[in-house]
Amino acid sequence: MTDIHKIRNFCIVAHIDHGKSTLADRILELTGTVSKRDLREQYLDSNALERERGITIKAKAVAMRYQGYELNLIDTPGHVDFNYEVSRSLAACEGAILLVDATQGVQAQTVANYLLALDGGLTLLSSLNKIDMQTAQIEESLLEMENSLGIPKDEVFRVSGKLGQGVEELLQAVIDKVPPPTGAADAPLQALVFDSQFNEYRGVVAYVRIFNGRVRRGDRIRFVGSGTQHEVEYVGIFTPHMKEVGELTAGQVGYLMANIKSIRDVRVGDTVAPAGGVSVPALPGYKEPLPVVFCGFFPTGDTDFEELKKALERLSLNDSSFKFQAETSEALGFGYRCGFLGLLHMEIIQERLEREEGVELIQTAPSVTYEIVARTEHGRAVLRVDNPAKLPDDSLLEEWREPVVRASLIVPTESIGAIMSLCEGRRGTYEKTEYISPTRVILTYKLPFAEIVYDFYDRLKSLTRGYGTLDYRFIGYETSDLTRLRILVGGQEVDALSVIFHRETAEQKGRRILRVLRKEIPRQMFEVALQAAIGKKVIAREDISALAKNVTAKCYGGDISRKRKLWEKQKEGKKRMKAVGRVEIPQEAFMAVLRGAEED
Amino acid sequence: MLAASLFGLYIHVPFCFKRCPYCAFVLIESDGSLHERFVGAVERQMERAAAEFDRPPFTSLYFGGGTPSLLEPAQIARLVEAARTRFVAQGNVEVTLEANPDGLGLGRLRDFLGAGVNRLSLGAQSTDDRELEFLGRTHTGRQALETYHAARSAGFHNISVDLIFGLPNQDVEAWKFALERWVKADVPHLSLYGLTVERGTPLERRRQNGLELPADETQKALYETAIQTLSRSGYRHYEISNFARPGFESRHNLGYWEGRPYLGFGPGAHSYVPPCRWAAISNVPLFIERIERGEPVTGMEERLTVEQRMLERIFLGLRRAEGVFAPAFAEEFGVSIEQRYGPIVAELMDLGLVAWRGGFLALTPRGKLLADSVIGRFA
Numbered sequence: 001m002t003d004i005h006k007i008r009n010f011c012i013v014a015h016i017d018h019g020k021s022t023l024a025d026r027i028l029e030l031t032g033t034v035s036k037r038d039l040r041e042q043y044l045d046s047n048a049l050e051r052e053r054g055i056t057i058k059a060k061a062v063a064m065r066y067q068g069y070e071l072n073l074i075d076t077p078g079h080v081d082f083n084y085e086v087s088r089s090l091a092a093c094e095g096a097i098l099l100v101d102a103t104q105g106v107q108a109q110t111v112a113n114y115l116l117a118l119d120g121g122l123t124l125l126s127s128l129n130k131i132d133m134q135t136a137q138i139e140e141s142l143l144e145m146e147n148s149l150g151i152p153k154d155e156v157f158r159v160s161g162k163l164g165q166g167v168e169e170l171l172q173a174v175i176d177k178v179p180p181p182t183g184a185a186d187a188p189l190q191a192l193v194f195d196s197q198f199n200e201y202r203g204v205v206a207y208v209r210i211f212n213g214r215v216r217r218g219d220r221i222r223f224v225g226s227g228t229q230h231e232v233e234y235v236g237i238f239t240p241h242m243k244e245v246g247e248l249t250a251g252q253v254g255y256l257m258a259n260i261k262s263i264r265d266v267r268v269g270d271t272v273a274p275a276g277g278v279s280v281p282a283l284p285g286y287k288e289p290l291p292v293v294f295c296g297f298f299p300t301g302d303t304d305f306e307e308l309k310k311a312l313e314r315l316s317l318n319d320s321s322f323k324f325q326a327e328t329s330e331a332l333g334f335g336y337r338c339g340f341l342g343l344l345h346m347e348i349i350q351e352r353l354e355r356e357e358g359v360e361l362i363q364t365a366p367s368v369t370y371e372i373v374a375r376t377e378h379g380r381a382v383l384r385v386d387n388p389a390k391l392p393d394d395s396l397l398e399e400w401r402e403p404v405v406r407a408s409l410i411v412p413t414e415s416i417g418a419i420m421s422l423c424e425g426r427r428g429t430y431e432k433t434e435y436i437s438p439t440r441v442i443l444t445y446k447l448p449f450a451e452i453v454y455d456f457y458d459r460l461k462s463l464t465r466g467y468g469t470l471d472y473r474f475i476g477y478e479t480s481d482l483t484r485l486r487i488l489v490g491g492q493e494v495d496a497l498s499v500i501f502h503r504e505t506a507e508q509k510g511r512r513i514l515r516v517l518r519k520e521i522p523r524q525m526f527e528v529a530l531q532a533a534i535g536k537k538v539i540a541r542e543d544i545s546a547l548a549k550n551v552t553a554k555c556y557g558g559d560i561s562r563k564r565k566l567w568e569k570q571k572e573g574k575k576r577m578k579a580v581g582r583v584e585i586p587q588e589a590f591m592a593v594l595r596g597a598e599e600d
Numbered sequence: 601m602l603a604a605s606l607f608g609l610y611i612h613v614p615f616c617f618k619r620c621p622y623c624a625f626v627l628i629e630s631d632g633s634l635h636e637r638f639v640g641a642v643e644r645q646m647e648r649a650a651a652e653f654d655r656p657p658f659t660s661l662y663f664g665g666g667t668p669s670l671l672e673p674a675q676i677a678r679l680v681e682a683a684r685t686r687f688v689a690q691g692n693v694e695v696t697l698e699a700n701p702d703g704l705g706l707g708r709l710r711d712f713l714g715a716g717v718n719r720l721s722l723g724a725q726s727t728d729d730r731e732l733e734f735l736g737r738t739h740t741g742r743q744a745l746e747t748y749h750a751a752r753s754a755g756f757h758n759i760s761v762d763l764i765f766g767l768p769n770q771d772v773e774a775w776k777f778a779l780e781r782w783v784k785a786d787v788p789h790l791s792l793y794g795l796t797v798e799r800g801t802p803l804e805r806r807r808q809n810g811l812e813l814p815a816d817e818t819q820k821a822l823y824e825t826a827i828q829t830l831s832r833s834g835y836r837h838y839e840i841s842n843f844a845r846p847g848f849e850s851r852h853n854l855g856y857w858e859g860r861p862y863l864g865f866g867p868g869a870h871s872y873v874p875p876c877r878w879a880a881i882s883n884v885p886l887f888i889e890r891i892e893r894g895e896p897v898t899g900m901e902e903r904l905t906v907e908q909r910m911l912e913r914i915f916l917g918l919r920r921a922e923g924v925f926a927p928a929f930a931e932e933f934g935v936s937i938e939q940r941y942g943p944i945v946a947e948l949m950d951l952g953l954v955a956w957r958g959g960f961l962a963l964t965p966r967g968k969l970l971a972d973s974v975i976g977r978f979a
Contacts (some may be wrong), residue, residue: 554841557864564912
């Protein structure tokens with residue numbers, strides 16, 4: 001049994017790309033957990049897609065032996081989409097290293113993660129990374145940390161994850177300053193599931209932090225939230241490879257496997273307790289993962305509905321926060337309405353479907369969840385609608401409510417004007433400006449979530465030449481004057497192209513959407529009318545003129561195979577289109593709807 | 601003998617003085633040094649094919665290029681003779697020679713006639729000297745017309761003239777004037793080609809560097825002008841790009857469009873003996889060397905699926921004035937056009953792009969303008 005006083009559980013929190021994974025690598029190396037030779041760049045990022053995007057999606061934990069201590073490093077996701085996962089990983093720790101990139105300074109998620117860690121009662125070790133870089137602005141960064149986070153300059157560790165400079169001192173501080181866990185090994189089992197992963201051969205791997213009691217092979221356990229009971233088959237730690245141990249006791253971090261087939265039985269944030277009647281309080285903070293961004297996935301090309309379904313099921317084995325439900329579109333046929341934690345999460349799932357599962361998809365524009373007060377046969381009802389195509393008839397709608405967030409934007413002072421007009425253009429309500437240094441500010445705005453879902457982040461980046469960062473929190477639903485914009489192609493409504501906009505801008509956006517669609521939809525053998533309508537009123541129209549001439553001149557003996565192959569190839573290309581009536585609409589057009597709305 | 605088993609023979613003569621900037625054909629710029637070896641190689645290639653296919657009957661022989669008229673009449677005579685010896689000539693065989701106007705005088709024309717050529721395909725391309733310069737041709741408009749008249753004097757009755765339209769700044773009036781010149785000259789056959797920018801050609805580079813070619817709408821107007829002008833003058837628009845006075849249709853090319861077998865000789869030449877199509881390698885010296893060493897020269901080879909053959913039958917048929925003959929299609933494939941392509945045909949009819957005429961499915965005038973898109977629906 002590990003002496004609980006010799007355990008330190010900690011994580012590293014940082015804004016994306018501030019060097020968290022590199023620092024983790026140095027720590028693994030310094031503690032002799034992984035030899036330099038074996039060390040891949042950024043050990044903790046487990047799948048290729050994550051590595052490619054430079055972000056860590058799934059938290060992992062590594063147990064290290066160092067100076068007689070058991071140090072458990074818990075990695076956390078760095079993106080706002082995965083805030084809940086971050087908060088659960090933090091709940092497994094007593095301490096956190098807050099990492100700030102000296103070349104970037106304090107960023108939106110630095111602040112967000114700092115506040116999360118403080119809320120969680122964690123001991124914080126603030127550190128400034130990349131001090132070896134020529135572009136490091138050490139004094140400015142320290143000033144920003146002091147101004148925005150209240151961290152005294154002399155408490156900040158200065159490190160270089162790349163060179164390993166200062167890492168030893170930082171690790172010593174983890175031992176000295178982070179308190180050991182508290183808890184009783186002889187109490188009934190109480191453990192937190194802070195992450196889980198599905199393994200094809202072994203079922204679900206639950207990452208757990210033991211708060212009280214112990215767990216070993218053969219124990220019968222119960223997940224308090226999901227209510228399912230299982231017999232433990234393996235317990236172990238990551239070194240960083242999976243290593244079976246006899247037991248995990250209070251204070252330790254590791255994994256357990258109990259022949260669990262569905263990741264939905266092992267919910268992040270759930271509490272593990274002994275099976276049977278022993279009363280163990282659930283650990284606080286558990287939430288159902290709540291999708292906030294939705295889009296439709298429809299099979300196209302060689303993929304059929306069944307294959308898409310299987311692919312979604314396989315993916316969901318590994319990701320319980322992503323939801324999907326069968327839907328039917330008049331334009332696109334059978335497909336799935338999918339819910340995600342955020343836009344990045346949506347992109348990751350879409351890429352994994354195409355890359356790992358090899359399915360061909362048409363994706364519709366993302367939408368948020370609206371609350372609609374509508375008249376029904378039984379009087380008024382509040383409906384939650386995440387699909388503009390599935391709204392009740394306009395005449396039945398009485399009130400619209402939309403999700404609203406409080407957004408913190410950290411931007412250079414010279415971009416304040418541009419960012420303020422961006423926010424105002426997105427129906428934002430200004431709340432405050434805080435200077436964190438003479439050159440950078442935190443702007444706080446209340447914004448409709450729908451307005452930041454699509455390209456807000458990209459706009460922020462381009463208006464601040466890459467320096468602006470964003471974080472947001474949901475603050476609830478507010479009444480708003482919204483309306484549905486319908487798009488008709490060749491006189492036929494394309495439900496999958498419907499979008500919800502604020503009434504004031506809907507007309508203008510409708511016109512812009514048509515201009516973009518006109519470019520995205522290739523000329524056909526006939527003229528195609530594009531129309532945008534609000535209610536029954538057509539508010540804009542664009543025509544795609546018919547092809548004038550498309551005929552190959554020569555077709556003799558040597559041309560026949562070549563021509564035929566060309567058509568066969570075109571047919572391949574058409575698989576990524578959907579025929580609506582007679583009009584072939586390319587995949588890009590479905591996503592272009594929102595791009596069109598925002599283009600100037 | 602079934603018409604379906606009558607072969608066309610094609611000889612690709614891959615030599616030109618100079619490659620034209622729009623041309624992507626298999627050819628080399630030639631000083632004549634390889635001609636004799638080339639002729640020998642084709643003779644040997646014919647000998648091999650005759651053995652392999654058991655001396656099939658043929659009704660046409662076509663010298664395409666390149667510039668076949670660069671070969672000496674005696675060399676052409678040898679190849680005509682080789683064809684007649686190795687294969688079985690059926691009736692009055694059509695022997696076409698593609699020729700460029702430059703360097704083609706009355707005497708040489710007579711010699712080609714004497715060599716067994718009975719149809720001349722003259723690569724005039726234009727009669728406007730500025731257009732000819734743009735096209736990189738080495739003859740003038742006047743030479744083109746003179747050569748045509750010389751061919752008539754030499755005794756050629758069956759003559760086709762190639763013209764290219766859709767050139768920069770070309771307008772409908774100028775194009776109409778050019779066509780009428782040839783009508784007045786009583787040419788019995790015209791092949792009209794919209795200028796196509798082929799990949800890897802100097803023309804493609806020029807376009808990338810900003811050369812402007814007429815818009816779709818202009819191309820359409822030029823094409824329609826040609827159809828009107830020639831139809832009024834007694835020509836039948838018997839294939840997308842081909843117009844003929846009655847009886848002067850190219851028998852050889854009809855073979856391609858009717859899906860009949862053909863054997864090609866020379867580098868890059870395609871052959872088709874259903875269900876297989878293959879082509880010789882394109883590298884001219886290598887082709888000759890391999891033949892001389894007795895080695896195989898096949899480069900591309902494919903075995904067509906029924907689906908591919910149906911598509912070819914549809915697309916080649918639709919390019920012809922008559923269209924696709926439905927009973928023949930059903931007999932060949934055991935499935936009718938309606939069964940296989942019913943909804944597509946219905947849609948295209950609805951759009952006014954195809955129509956049934958008797959047992960034939962054919963393109964309407966507007967369908968002809970959009971033939972590639974229409975056919976794309978069948979793929």
